[in-house]
Amino acid sequence: MTILNGLKILDFSSLLPGPLATMMFADLGAEVIHIESERRVDLMRIMPPYDEDRESYIHQHLNRSKKSLQINLKSDEGTDIIKKLVQDYDIVIEGFRPGVMKRLGIDYETLRKINPRLIYCAITGYGQTGPYALRPGHDNNYLSLGGVLDHSRLKDKKPVAMGIQIADIAGGTMHAAVGILAAALHREKTGEGKFIDVSMTDAMFAMNALYGAQYFGSGRAPQPEEEILNGGTFYDYYRTKDGRYFSVGSLEPQFRKLLCEALDIPELIDSTFNGSAYTQQRFKEAVKDAFCSKTFNQWLEIFNEDFHGCVEPVLTFDEACEHPQIQSRNMVVDIPKPDGTTQRQIGTALKIEGVEPSYQFVGAKIGAHTEEILTGYGYSKEQIEELTKSGVLK
Numbered sequence: 001m002t003i004l005n006g007l008k009i010l011d012f013s014s015l016l017p018g019p020l021a022t023m024m025f026a027d028l029g030a031e032v033i034h035i036e037s038e039r040r041v042d043l044m045r046i047m048p049p050y051d052e053d054r055e056s057y058i059h060q061h062l063n064r065s066k067k068s069l070q071i072n073l074k075s076d077e078g079t080d081i082i083k084k085l086v087q088d089y090d091i092v093i094e095g096f097r098p099g100v101m102k103r104l105g106i107d108y109e110t111l112r113k114i115n116p117r118l119i120y121c122a123i124t125g126y127g128q129t130g131p132y133a134l135r136p137g138h139d140n141n142y143l144s145l146g147g148v149l150d151h152s153r154l155k156d157k158k159p160v161a162m163g164i165q166i167a168d169i170a171g172g173t174m175h176a177a178v179g180i181l182a183a184a185l186h187r188e189k190t191g192e193g194k195f196i197d198v199s200m201t202d203a204m205f206a207m208n209a210l211y212g213a214q215y216f217g218s219g220r221a222p223q224p225e226e227e228i229l230n231g232g233t234f235y236d237y238y239r240t241k242d243g244r245y246f247s248v249g250s251l252e253p254q255f256r257k258l259l260c261e262a263l264d265i266p267e268l269i270d271s272t273f274n275g276s277a278y279t280q281q282r283f284k285e286a287v288k289d290a291f292c293s294k295t296f297n298q299w300l301e302i303f304n305e306d307f308h309g310c311v312e313p314v315l316t317f318d319e320a321c322e323h324p325q326i327q328s329r330n331m332v333v334d335i336p337k338p339d340g341t342t343q344r345q346i347g348t349a350l351k352i353e354g355v356e357p358s359y360q361f362v363g364a365k366i367g368a369h370t371e372e373i374l375t376g377y378g379y380s381k382e383q384i385e386e387l388t389k390s391g392v393l394k
Contacts (some may be wrong), residue, residue, distance in 0.1 A: 002029025003355045007184070009064065010024030010035060010085060012094035014042035016165055017123050017172025017200070022093055027348040027357045032064045033089070033373060035082070036366050037073060044210040045366065051343075055365065064335055068368025069374075070393055077392040079105045084377055085205070086111045091122045091180060096170075097136070098128045106319045108195045118193040121187050123172045127199030135202075137361075140166035146204025147258040151211060151222035151230055171203030205291045206258055234284040237314060244296035245314040246303065250288060258309030263290035263301050335362050367393070 001029045007030040011022040019034075026032045036042065044059045051057060072078045083106070086092070092111065094101055096284055100108040101122075108120040122128060125137035132145075140159075144168060149159040178195040187193055205212075210229070211222035225231035228251070237245045250259040260269045265286050282306045292301065296313065303311045305321045313321065329350070334342035338361070370393055376382050 002358045003352055004028040004030040007091065008030070008089040008094060009033070009091040010089045010091065011081070012096070014040070014095060015044060015124065016062070016168045017176065018043065018093045018095045020169060020173040020181075021123075021176045022066065023062055023064060024173070024348065024350065027356045027359065028352075029351065030354065032066040032069050033074070033085070034063055034072050034364075035367070036068055038366065039074070040073060046373075053365075054267075055363075057343070060335075060343060060362035064345065065289065065358060065365065067369035067373060068364040068366055070370050072392050072394055073104050075390075075392045077387060077390070081374070081377075081392075082247075083105050083114055084113070085120065085373075086115050087092065089307040090115065090117055090119060092118065092188075093123070093176065093180075094121075095123045097124065098122070098133050105116055112193055117187055117191060119180055119187065119196070120193070121176050121180050121183075121196040121198060122199070123176050123198045125199070126163075126201050128197045132201075139165045139167045141288060142171060142204050146201050147208055148204050148214075150168075151224055152311050153196070153224050153233065155224045155380070157224075167200045167204050170207065171200035172198060175203045234287050238288055238291035238295045240259060240291055240299055241293060244293040246291060246296075247314055248308040251310070255309045258307065259287070259311060261289060262309065263313070263375040265290060333357075333359055335359050337340065337362050 003300060004025055007025065009022055009030055009032045011018060011032055011034045013022070022030075022032045022034070041156055042168070044062055045056055047056050047058050049057055051060070071081060073082070081183075086106075092108075108118070108122075111120065112118045113183065124133070125142055126132035140161065143159075143162075146167070148166075153159045172267075176196070179198060183194040183196060201328055209287075211227060214227075215221050218353050222230070222231075225292075233251070235249055235251055237247055239245055247343045250256045258270050260266050263286075268286055285394075287316075300313060303313070305336055305368075320326055326332065329347075329351070331347045333345055333347040335345050336359075337343055343362050345359075345362070347359075371384055374387075374393075375381075379387075384393070
């Protein structure tokens with residue numbers, strides 16, 4: 001059983017936030033058509049590394065189980081096709097700058113006249129309104145304006161370029177998914193569709209949940225390496241003798257006790273949270289010195305599966321793939337390819353009782369399903385050939 005059977009999505013998005021959201025929906029059984037055009041190349045399609053057919057592995061991951069419809073949206077015939085699909089498809093996701101879909105004649109106001117139940121989600125950097133609405137941006141820009149990066153760094157050091165795209169995924173993908181599902185629930189009750197305006201900058205600002213509350217309550221803005229969770233306490237990362245790292249999150253007294261015992265500093269068990277910055281720093285230095293005394297593998301033996309004190313190794317990605325917890329949760333999966341082989345990909349993190357993920361195929365070549373989709377909507381082979389010759393289906 002898949003839980004989103006019957007949910008039909010037209011995905012006009014590219015890059016990361018929108019495609020990852022629709023991939024999550026496809027994994028749960030939604031029917032997704034990815035609307036693409038050779039005139040607007042998706043960076044994810046051309047980002048290396050590639051397989052033997054010069055298809056990007058990243059694109060094949062983000063667009064698994066989605067059909068690809070290649071179409072020229074700047075043609076009247078192309079927008080006519082979209083309007084026909086919208087009669088049947090009830091969710092639209094796009095990531096254009098505000099106004100682009102209106103110029104194409106397929107914006108929310110136009111499409112909801114065709115289908116009043118339409119849920120339309122626009123994912124942008126800064127939202128549909130405000131002085132920055134038309135401004136281009138990327139993940140690090142949204143993190144910067146959202147007030148996240150300044151207190152997420154070491155003192156006197158520049159912010160770190162993140163290994164994952166926090167604003168794109170936590171801001172764009174996840175907020176879009178929640179908004180769409182909320183709108184779908186509303187539609188079940190009322191029959192009415194909704195427009196969802198996702199701003200990745202809004203989302204990043206809202207994710208200052210702890211320190212934002214602190215600031216509005218006390219007037220004190222969060223500072224680098226001075227807060228409980230950004231390096232101001234021993235909640236931090238520690239270098240081992242051979243240059244690897246462990247994460248320590250043993251904040252609660254019972255976990256701190258286990259940490260001190262494991263590090264052989266039992267005399268400091270009761271002295272870490274007495275309000276003294278000096279004591280905090282002394283404890284952190286003791287933890288730092290202790291970790292430097294042994295290698296990564298030696299600490300792995302100490303902080304093994306029987307240790308329950310919130311200390312874990314900082315794994316490389318290939319190590320994470322082989323970790324027994326990741327393996328047991330089916331987070332590495334084999335996805336079918338057209339040639340009968342499979343490709344390893346990251347599985348869905350959504351685990352729902354009685355629901356099996358729907359992993360149908362890797363992201364398709366551009367336009368791979370164009371003829372199949374249009375035939376299903378009454379276009380003859382001759383009409384499709386004519387639309388292809390005239391450049392509508394490119």
